[in-house]
Amino acid sequence: MTHPCRPGAPCQRTASASEGAFTHRRARFPSGRDGPLLAGGVPMRAPRSLALLRRPDTRGSIAFAALSVAPDLAPQSTIHTIVADQALGHHWEGLRQFLAIRLAPAAVTCALDALQAYPLESEAEVSVRAQLYRAARQAAAGCRPSLERSWWSARLGSYGEKLATLRRELWADELAFDAAELAFARRLDAGELAYVLDASHVAVESAFERIEGLAKRVLPSPPPSHDGTLDGALLEAFALEPSAHGRPRPEPLFPIGTIVGGRYELRAHLGSGAFADVYEAADRDVPGHEVALKIFRAQADDEATREASLRELRLIASVTHPSVVQFKDHGWHTGRFYFVMPLHRGETLRERLTRGPLSRVEARRIFEPLARALAALHRVGVRHQDVKPENVFLARPDGREGAEVLPVLLDLGVAAKDAENVLAGTPSYLAPEVAARFAREPDPPSITAKADVFALALTLRNALAPEQEEPVLAGAIDAFVRHRSRQVPAPPRARDLRYLEPQFQRWLHLAPDERPSAEELAEQLVALTRPEERRAKRVNVLRWVLPLAAVFAAAVFVLHRENELQRLEAAQARELASIERLRATEASERAAQVRADLVASLERRRALEADVARLEDEYGASRLTRQELASKLARAESQLGVVVADASQQATQLETQLRQLRGERDQARAALADRHEDVEAEQERASHLQNRVEELVAEIEEARSSSADARARVDALEHAIAALRLSLPEMDPVEAEAPAAPAP
Incomplete structure (x- = not known):
């Protein structure tokens, strides 16, 4: 084989x-x-002509990068090293x-x-x-x-x-x-x-x-x-999918266990960058204290190279911020410069994104401190120039999974002072003005701290929507950089992120002057959680409004209930008063009827007495015999006695009925008084009002029934009086009898 x-x-x-x-x-x-790639508007969508491919060789952006960055980073003798290790x-x-x-x-x-x-x-x-x-x-x-x-x-x-x-x-x-x-x-x-x-x-x-x-x-x-x-x-x-792992990093220079600077024992290799290796080390002077140690791979052979090696350390020392990596110590080991930083436990933002995109709340907690860290760098005139997910470390101060993270901005290896003619950046995170310099576009905008703002905003966009991160097709970075110099990335397309489109259009604007500063960006990142804050405000408002609404509703219900009770009580009082008036009217009518009956009886009695007197007068004038007169008188007296007895009996009955009516009237008044007391009691027992109303209705029906009975009795009396009136005319008048002849 x-x-x-x-x-x-x-x-x-x-x-x-x-x-x-x-x-x-x-x-x-x-x-x-x-x-990172190293070196030294108006959107354009015009296609690149095929004729451009036929021009003579113009060396490309990589040669420009090398020639621009080398004099500022190291002596001329190291230009080839920079080109070989970084620019290519x-x-x-x-x-x-x-x-x-x-x-x-x-x-x-x-x-x-x-x-x-x-x-x-x-x-x-x-x-x-x-x-x-x-x-x-x-x-x-x-x-x-x-x-x-x-x-x-x-x-x-x-x-x-x-x-x-x-x-x-x-x-x-x-x-x-x-x-x-x-x-x-x-x-x-x-x-x-x-x-x-x-x-x-x-x-x-x-x-x-x-x-x-x-x-x-x-x-x-x-x-x-x-x-x-x-x-x-x-x-x-002609573009394949990108390599899953890219080119393997070079092996670390020093084996684990090496003592650096006579003090720091290398425990683990954490990673390698463009120029240096980073290790976890134990501080032998402070037992139990662990640090991160960064050591450059290239040896510093002369004073100029040593000064260039101190460049990153000076930039780190120029700013103090919790989210900017700090240094603790520095020195030289086998001719190579090293410096010591705090050791953070956690993961990079790139590693975090392998588990899925950030939520808006999580993104704000991470990117607000990062924006303020960039602002701190910019205030002292330093540009980071390589902001990307790999250079954002999510540290957990207590080391626990799920604990609150402290975002830390790493790797100031390609950072530059504003006055330095140094350009750098990872192609997929270059700002348009930086890409224009690499692509050697005519009249590119000046490079300012706004390039860092663009890179941080793009990192945020990719953290919220990783699927939108633009690949460098076929590894053709020159074409990618040229395209970036003319067109900016699109805002997030996800439905819950579309409201952020105006903010991202401003943060990722093609023209640097249209972008906010890092400090302004930190303030504007509140937009990430605006829906949650609005929702929280609504919840807080509801938390206060709902109890107040409940109290108000209860008060309205109580007032409505009291008004309803007062209305029912007034209606009941009116009905009771109407019943009382009805009973009083009926009693007055019955009393008047009884008085009329008594007057009629007295008039009949007077008429009878007048008849008796007339009869007596007639007796005196008549020629009836004494015996006949006595007989007639006896009959008249007998009839009169019967009539008088009947009238007396009727009068007695009427008086009895009158007393009964008066008693019923008193009972009605007492019942009315009781009803008033019941009404007062009902005010205290509002919840049982309906039952009491039903009882009152029943009592009213009973009173009406009693009134009907009384009316029936009055009708019976009227019939009796009518019968009495009929009986009086039927009495025969006493005829005068002739006096008996005197005995012979």
């Missing part, structure tokens, strides 16, 4: 690179696609993708390792980038790209099918395929392409014409690419 790193190994699972192409001195170069870091992903579609995975690893020993010539007429891609193409010599690979998998549907068609048709033309990939995905210019492809400029021009004609025929116009341009569509056609 052929070893994948030896000559003759298979291509794309059946062939590999030739090791013979990489046999010269070792040059360590890429530090990872996420590392972004080529790693592009080289990996170029080799990945041509070689088997094991062969890709071997080829990338071999590239680190390739003899880079910084003084050559062609760029370092062109040298690397020519070496990579030689490593894959004889191996055609595989169309079975998973290319730009984020593009699905009909557009993805058209991109696949474009790749298939270009594949038949090897020169055009390689030229399209290197030009649009790897961003090489015409001069670099001629060198890498070992072809003439005329052949490259002809290949471009074939590429442009085929792309216009296969793809819709305008193509639905990420930027709406043909250039963007060709980039997506």
Whole structure:
């Protein structure tokens, strides 16, 4: 079986690179696609013309970065080190993708390792980038790209099918395929392409014409690419998914257990940056005290280099803020500068985002202190220049999971004073004005502290909506930087974040002057929790309003109930008064009737007495005999006695009835008094009012029944009186009898 790193190994699972192409001195170069890039408006959406690819080599932004940053960071002798270790870091992903579609995975690893020993010539007429891609193409010599690979998998549907068609048709033309990939995905210019492809400029021009004609025929116009341009569509056609882990970091220089500065024992390797390694160390002078120790990998051979090494320490010392990393000690170890910082337990923001996006409340707790930390840096004239999730550490002071975090801004290794001509930043977090400097756009805006505000706002956007973080397609950072210089990232699109669009448009504005300062940003971050604060205010208002409303409702209910009771009591009193008046009227009518009956009886008696007197007069004048007169008188007296007895009996009965009526009237008055007492009692027993009303209604019905009985008795009396009246006229008048003849 052929070893994948030896000559003759298979291509794309059946062939590999030739090791013979990489046999010269070792040059360590890429530090990872996420590392910071170093160097020294109006939105534009015009597509980049294909003709721009045909211009002569202009060295690109990386050479500009190296020449701009080197004099300010270190002596001239270290320029090549900076270029190799930092400025070329972004080529790693592009080289990996170029080799990945041509070689088997094991062969890709071997080829990338071999590239680190390739003899880079910084003084050559062609760029370092062109040298690397020519070496990579030689490593894959004889191996055609595989169309079975998973290319730009984020593009699905009909557009993805058209991109696949474009790749298939270009594949038949090897020169055009390689030229399209290197030009649009790897961003090489015409001069670099001629060198890498070992072809003439005329052949490259002809290949471009074939590429442009085929792309216009296969793809819709305008193509639905990420930027709406043909250039963007060709980039997506030849871009693979980014590497999961990127280029491995270099091994730490010092083994665990090393004593640094005679005091600090290295316990664990925490990580490596562009220039230095960071360790967890134990302070042997203070038992139980643990610190973080950062030591630079490059040795300081002269005084100028030593001064350059102290640069980051001086910047850290210039500002004091809880969310800015602080230093505790510094020194030299084996000619390398180190300094000591507090050891924080926790995780970076990037590690936190692997578990999901931040909530708005969590984001405010993290980003407000960070904005104030940036403001503290800006007040002393320092720009951080590399704000990103990897440089935000979420420290837990007590070390407990779930405890309140203290956000700390890490890595001031590329920070700069306002007066220094130093530009830096990670490409995906560059502010437009910084990207414009890297892309060498004409008349770029001045670089100010507002670039840090942009980077922090973009970090916030990506923390709230990680799915919107823009990938660097195919590792083509030059194209990404140029695009960033002309167009800013979009605000969050999630439904619960759309209300923040005006804020993010201001924080991520293309023009630096339109962005807030870091201090203003800290104040404006209150917008993150405005819905929760409004909700809390509503809850607090309801917490006070609901009891007041309940009290008010209870008061209204009591007043309504009292009014209802008063209304019922008034209605009941009116009804009782009406009953009393009715009873009094009935009693008065009965009394008047009785008086009338008595008067009539007296008149009849007087009439009888008058009859008796008349009879007596007649007796005296009559000639009846004494015996006849006595007989008639006896009969008249008998009849009169009967009448008188009847009248007396009726009078007695009427008097009895009158007494009964008076008693009933007194009872009615007493009952009325009782009812008044009951009404007063009912005021105290409001809850039992309905039952009492029913009882009163029953009593009223009973009184009405009693009244009906009394009326019936009165009617009976009237019948009796009428009968008496009828009986009096029927009495026969006493006829005068003739006196008996005297005895002879």
